[in-house]
Each structure stands twice: as structure tokens, then as C-alpha cells.
Amino acid sequence: MVQSKTELFDKELAEKAMLFKALAHPARLRILQFLAETRSCMTGDICEVLPLSRTTVNQHLKELKEPGLIKGEIDGVKTNYCLNSEKINNLKDMLGGFLSEIDCCSDNNC
């Protein structure tokens, strides 16, 4: 692509797409699940659950942190990660809204 055209779209749509993108990899979904299961959430612990190197896991964590879905708190040497419930709830509303907007009437057949 000569240029990324993402900014030519509606701002809200772009934002929603960004959130979907954050969820578009099984590793990131697994991380969210894991963080929901256990609140003790060191980076190292997360790595042990995933079939990926620490480096890669770290990168996925960054991608979840960027849209604010998770938070990272430095605790001495360690960093504790956890879900950002507020954002997750926003996400839930947003996605639900979009999907019901899309499929208001279920007779959308050709």
C-alpha cells in the first residue's frame, strides 16, 4: 500500500476497528482469559501459559496495553498486569452496539 487509508474513515469506525484488531490474535485472547482467571499476573506467569517466547508475549501485552484493555503496574522488579474492567465494559457496549446496529432486522436475505 502506498499509504494507509485508515484515517479516511469515520473516526468512530476506525476506533472500533482498532479494538477488534487488538482482539484479532489468539495469543491476546488467551492473555485476557488468563488475566481474568488469575489476578496474580506477572509477565513471566503469562509466558508460561503461552507457546511463545517472552519477547513475543511482551509485544502482545504492549498491543493490549495501547488501547487500554489491560493495565501494568510496576511492583519492584516485577510488573503486575491486570484487566482494565472499565475499558472492557466500554468494549462490550461498543461491540454490542455495533452488532445490533448491523443486524437490526434478521430478514436481511438476498
Add this chain to the structure above:
Amino acid sequence: MVQSKTELFDKELAEKAMLFKALAHPARLRILQFLAETRSCMTGDICEVLPLSRTTVNQHLKELKEPGLIKGEIDGVKTNYCLNSEKINNLKDMLGGFLSEIDCCSDNNC
């Protein structure tokens, strides 16, 4: 990446990630919106709504067709696209399920 490790994850998670990926671009979200608004849904019509070339739009359509979110019916020269309500509803359930699984208790703070 030396290798795509997507297949090392839970099959269900991978499937969910695939669906999220299909929704991870504003153009594709816009297409879904547009198809919900109007059922007359020729490729050409869709192109006029998007700031992208017909070639690119076609590709996005393909990406929506693959997971079955939309259907394409050949009508003479034209192809009519429309939402696949059944799949959209599946999607809605799946996402809702995942999100409530993630955020069962809203006291997930560090």
C-alpha cells in the same frame, strides 16, 4: 516470524480471533453498515461509499465472505451482496460470551 504459531492455540480461540480479524478494518465495518442500511448491494454501489479503489473493496468483500459474514449472489452480470444474518448472530453470541467470560467480576483491579 519463522512460522505462524496460530495453530498452537485452542481451536475455539483461534476461530474467535479470526472473526475479530475480519472486523479489524474500518472499511469492512463500513461495508457491513452499508449492507445493513440497503439491501441493494452491488459491488459498484459499495465502492462509491468507500474512499478506496474497486480492486481493494473487492478484496475486503472477499475477506468478509470467507468467514461467512456476508453472502454474494450472482444476478446476471451483477453480484448482489448481503449480510448473512445467521452468521452475524453467531458472532454476536460468541463475542458476548467471550467478553462476559473475561469480565465476570468487575473488581479486577491491581
Add this chain to the structure above:
DNA sequence: ATTTTGTGACGTATATTTGCGTCATAGAAT
């Protein structure tokens, strides 16, 4: 003081996505 442990930052290689132009095809209109 040195080692260990847990991290993040940086660079690199490969894979995939995005965007587009061009071509071929098939039906409709002239």
C-alpha cells in the same frame, strides 16, 4: 561485590495485510 531474576528496548527476519493497476470475461446495449 556478584549473581540471579524479571523486565523492557532494540534490531532483524519472515509472513501477512493493504492498496492498486491491469487484464480477461460475460452479459447488456448500440
Add this chain to the structure above:
DNA sequence: ATTCTATGACGCAAATATACGTCACAAAAT
């Protein structure tokens, strides 16, 4: 028969994502 319209298939270039190794750093343990 030729032109026009609508479409899909193919291939290319640039941008991003994915995965990893290596390095540096800071606190804790030895």
C-alpha cells in the same frame, strides 16, 4: 459485431504484524 458495464483473478509494492534473539537495567538474593 462492437461497445459499455460490472465483475473477478492475477501480480506487484509498500506497510504492518508476528516471532525471536540479544542487550541493558534494576532490585533482590547470595
